[in-house]
Amino acid sequence: MPLYExxxxxxxxxxxxxxxxxxxxxxxxxxxxxxxxxKSEYWGLxxxxxxxxxxxxxxxxxFNIDAPAATVQALERTLRLNEDVxxxxxxxxxxxxTEPSPIMLSRSxxxxxxxxxxxPPEPAAxxxxxxxxxxxxxxxxxxxSGEKA
Numbered sequence: 001m002p003l004y005e006x007x008x009x010x011x012x013x014x015x016x017x018x019x020x021x022x023x024x025x026x027x028x029x030x031x032x033x034x035x036x037x038x039k040s041e042y043w044g045l046x047x048x049x050x051x052x053x054x055x056x057x058x059x060x061x062x063f064n065i066d067a068p069a070a071t072v073q074a075l076e077r078t079l080r081l082n083e084d085v086x087x088x089x090x091x092x093x094x095x096x097x098t099e100p101s102p103i104m105l106s107r108s109x110x111x112x113x114x115x116x117x118x119x120p121p122e123p124a125a126x127x128x129x130x131x132x133x134x135x136x137x138x139x140x141x142x143x144x145s146g147e148k149a
């Protein structure tokens with residue numbers, strides 16, 4: 001069967017239980033049409049790049065679906081009619097990624113480099129006056145003796 005990745009954005013004012021029930025509804029619809037959901041991820045409540053239907057935030061859901069094309073058409077029709085879904089996008093893929101999506105990874109795992117610049121090496125501390133070399137001390141004492149004379 002063909003493999004699909006589907007991402008949808010639900011309204012921000014939905015409760016966590018309603019988002020979970022939407023996830024279960026998508027899974028049930030795919031299951032009854034002869035498909036399976038290989039992976040389901042909840043990406044959280046995120047700010048939208050621009051307003052969609054007067055909403056500035058939305059719950060993001062991601063699915064890996066293994067189903068025939070007719071199942072995906074039925075799923076998209078249901079998502080189109082659901083008032084809680086702001087946007088959806090389904091894309092056919094060759095293989096599924098087995099690891100978590102980049103959005104699910106923490107910032108530290110996502111970035112190999114540190115956000116801060118490395119500290120410059122600390123300059124050598126100035127030598128205290130008591131630790132002068134013999135050459136410096138001798139030259140100074142000669143200068144002092146020449147002033148007194």
